[in-house]
Structure formats: structure tokens, C-alpha cells
């Protein structure tokens with residue numbers, strides 16, 4: 494079954510889904526993206542992803558070519574057409590294809606909107622049970638990481654370094670503190686049972702999964718502190734984990750080859766993962 498993609502109003506075979514070489518997403522990374530997980534054929538926490546999409550496009554003064562309600566319909570239509578059970582829907586909006594390569598915004602050019610799906614067994618992934626190793630790299634990104642821009646070269650290099658080291662993620666370091674993972678939010682659980690994750694701000698992407706996990710933890714009277722932490726603190730922690738739309742909650746069992754806790758995903762990590770999966774299923778659309 495050939496997968497179907499959405500390109501500017503049309504549903505086309507993925508292999509034939511194309512945009513112009515003059516597209517500003519391609520030329521300047523002048524675009525925004527979102528990734529929402531799919532579980533049992535339904536979108537997870539999608540309202541949160543669409544709210545972040547609206548915020549990101551607003552920050553770069555790009556107008557969405559469709560309402561977010563319509564975007565959700567298209568996401569759902571793609572899930573149906575691709576008979577997607579578990580995986581994700583990727584969406585990207587760019588400032589469109591102009592007639593040349595002027596840096597300033599073009600006038601009268603319609604933004605490009607594309608979407609496609611991919612299969613992934615998020616709940617049953619082996620790394621959910623085993624946890625992952627992470628490596629650390631310097632955070633070399635720009636100063637507006639709160640915008641979910643398609644300019645991901647720093648993360649490509651960070652995650653390639655992780656892959657070459659046999660690690661599942663790279664934690665990026667700035668001024669001696671962890672900012673976040675290449676494509677995930679970073680957490681630790683301290684020896685006195687405080688869940689710590691960096692506060693939102695321009696240094697990190699405000700993760701949708703991070704937001705949900707923090708709220709779910711606080712509802713259960715777990716202590717949460719939003720502040721930066723160092724690798725030394727992470728190595729002295731009881732547990733460490735990451736969150737993202739496509740992994741949910743995943744244990745971090747080693748950092749730069751040194752064990753965290755007993756080298757296995759901790760009990761709080763496992764519990765938060767179960768709580769998140771329950772929340773995801775209950776709120777799916």
C-alpha cells in the first residue's frame with residue numbers, strides 16, 4: 494500500500510509529493526513543523542501541538558494557510574488514508590515558493606503546507622523497557638529555540654554523534670547546564686524525590702509531552718521543580734528520563750558512558766510513562 498501525503502490541498506502518493514526548489518523552507522529553513530503521535534488511529538495531545546504551531550508561526554510572522562481545525566481534519570484524513578494505527582503525523586508550513594531568493598518576506602505568496610505519516614510502535618518500543626544511553630554535546634543552536642523551526646542542523650549533528658556513540662539521544666549543554674535533548678525534553682529525579690526539568694524560555698522548545706507530564710505529576714502531588722540542572726546533578730540523581738511526542742516517557746540509563754541510578758529505568762519513570770499512556774488514550778482525537 495503506497496503511503497499518501499498531503500501537499501497544498503491535494504492528497505498524493507508520498508513518492509510523488511514535492512515542493513519547489515524555490516520553497517523558502519528549502520532555501521532558508523523559513524518554516525515551522527509539528528509532530529503529533531498516533532495511538533490506535535487517533536492523534537495524541539493534538540490541541541497542544543496545534544497551539545504551539547500557532548505560537549511558532551506567530552513568532553516568525555507566518556500566517557497559516559488553513560485554520561487549525563481544518564489542519565486537524567487533514568491530519569485525521571491522512572491517518573485514515575494511510576490506515577495508520579500507531580506512529581506519527583508530521584506537518585510543516587513554510588513561507589512558500591517565491592520567484593527568486595530574496596531574504597525578505599515575499600508578497601502575495603501562499604504558504605506551503607505539507608503533511609505525511611510514519612509508522613512507529615511507541616508503546617511497545619524496546620527502548621521503553623531498556624531505557625537509552627545519552628551523550629552530551631555543546632548546544633550550538635540559535636537563541637530562539639522556543640520556536641519549532643525546521644532549522645535543525647545542530648540537532649542533526651548532535652543526534653548523529655549520539656548514533657555513532659551507540660546512544661539514543663544527545664543532551665545539549667550550555668553554561669554547564671542541560672538545555673534539552675536533540676528532539677526531547679530532559680528530566681531528572683533527585684535523591685529527595687523532586688522531578689526537575691528546565692524552565693521554559695527561549696533556551697528550549699516548550700515540549701508538549703513535557704507540559705502534560707509536569708501537569709500529570711503535579712496532579713498526583715509529586716514535587717516538580719522547573720530549573721536548569723547539570724550533568725553532575727543528573728549523574729547523582731535517582732532517575733533520569735526524556736519526553737517527546739514520539740517516545741512519550743523514556744528512561745535515561747547512562748550519560749557519556751556513566752550509569753544513572755542502577756543503570757535501569759527507574760520506578761518513577763515507569764510510573765510516569767504509564768500515567769502518560771493512560772492520559773494519551775483518554776484524550777486522543
Ligand code: PLP
Pocket residue numbers: 528673674675676677678698699700701702703736737738739
Ligand atoms: N525539544 C526539542 C528540541 C524537540 O525537537 C522536541 C520534539 O521534537 C522536544 C523537545 C519534545 O517536544 P514534544 O514533547 O512536543 O514532542
